[in-house]
Amino acid sequence: MSTLTWPQGRPVKLAPRANQPSITLDIHETGEGPAVVFCHGFPELAYSWRHQLPAVAAAGFRAIAPDQRGYAGSSAPPAVTDYGLTELTGDLIGLLDALKIDRAIFVGHDWGGFVAWAMPVLYPERTAGVIGVCTPYMAMPQTSLMRRLVNGKDERMYILWFQEPGRAESVMDSRARLIFDRLMRAPLEPAEASRRMMASGELDMNPFRRIEDFQPETPPIVTPEELDVYVRAYEKTGFRGGINWYRNIDRNSREHPQIGVAKLTLPCLMITAAWDGALPPRMAAGMPALCSDLEMHNIERAGHWVQQEFPDAVNETIVDWLKRRFKKP
Structure with a gap:
């Protein structure tokens, strides 16, 4: 079992963006090196990555996990329309700006996976790579x-x-x-x-x-x-x-029809869980045609909460890929 040293959270205030008022995200951060931002799903928290952050930091990376908007101690704006992909990806750019990070590798599970895969489409200049955990690169379901x-x-x-x-x-x-x-x-x-x-x-x-x-x-x-x-x-x-x-699924499809369709050329890693009933591995079958620099790894007998159920297997896969693709010799 992986060793758990969960870093204390701290609030980071983001600058206002595109008609959005400033919000605050609680983040957990550890390590130094290339930035790796972990995006959690529903109903989860940044804490869902408690096994991954110390492992990635120990491998020579700056590991960051925010409680995303609407979760835990982070801001929870009142309007339904405050929670679309435009706002969620904007938060990650605001977080990079606040932390003075030029580019990051984004890791996403469940709903966080849709956000992570949107980053290279909407903000290619700020995205160095993407890791999908259970959530493949695909169009938003309607x-x-x-x-x-x-x-x-x-x-x-x-x-x-x-x-x-x-x-x-x-x-x-x-x-x-x-x-x-x-x-x-x-x-x-x-x-x-x-x-x-x-x-x-x-x-x-x-x-x-x-x-x-x-x-x-x-x-x-x-x-x-x-x-x-x-x-x-x-x-x-x-x-x-x-x-x-x-509640923004259909809006996301209308506003960003290119996500899940546009071809990606940056380094991508897809981790599937063999027994995931919500996002089964077959949903990632179309990814090789869309991602020119893709590695895929399946974890047997794992369910939807794979990074918590099989943390060592997930950590080994992520760390191996990160070291090969983003660490200088």
Whole structure:
């Protein structure tokens, strides 16, 4: 198991950008060298990278993980439209500016992966490389397609259920401990997971609205103390900030249709998790045609929270690639 030395967080105020007021991001930072910025997903925190930051720093890099806008102690603006890719990628540029960093390698998992893959398209001059963890380089999925998958029954797809402001929060905010206790567990074997999603005869991909029905059947992948970090953060803030990212999916597609389509020539690493039910490895199949400098690595028996479930395998893959591609001889 990787050694954990989680750096204390500190607030960094970003300068106002493109009609956006100044916001503050809480960041965790350690090490010196080329900058590597870690972008977390939902429902997560910068803390989700607690195993990766010390390993990357020990390899000779400056490892930085922000709690992104809407999460933990970072700013959580009130408007839904404050959480699109324009704003989220702008935050990362604002962070680089505040830290006086010219270029960085961006690492993204889950929603953070969409942000990381958008960086070389929107800000190529500030992006040295990209590492996708579970999230491949692809176009943003549209809600119209999801709605067809569930025959218009929005409650059966969590992303659709999230679209109405306040709806999901009214269910989830009071159940933070239950949600993280059920989510942060080893995955089911894919065939069994698929069977359960179709148990009623219809596809159901929304565990959040009926989290009480999910009984723990696999071991937890976090300690009780680690679980408490997530629970305390979300009991304080609720889930609104992170959910608002989902409410901008269609807007992101309209404003940035080139993301997931434009070809990338910078160094790219894709780490897939064999048992990831949310972002299975097959979703990365189109990446070789879009990324001319790509390495791909699959971690067997790993689920969606791969960087926490198999931290040593993830660290070895990331550090090996970083050293080969970005360390001077």
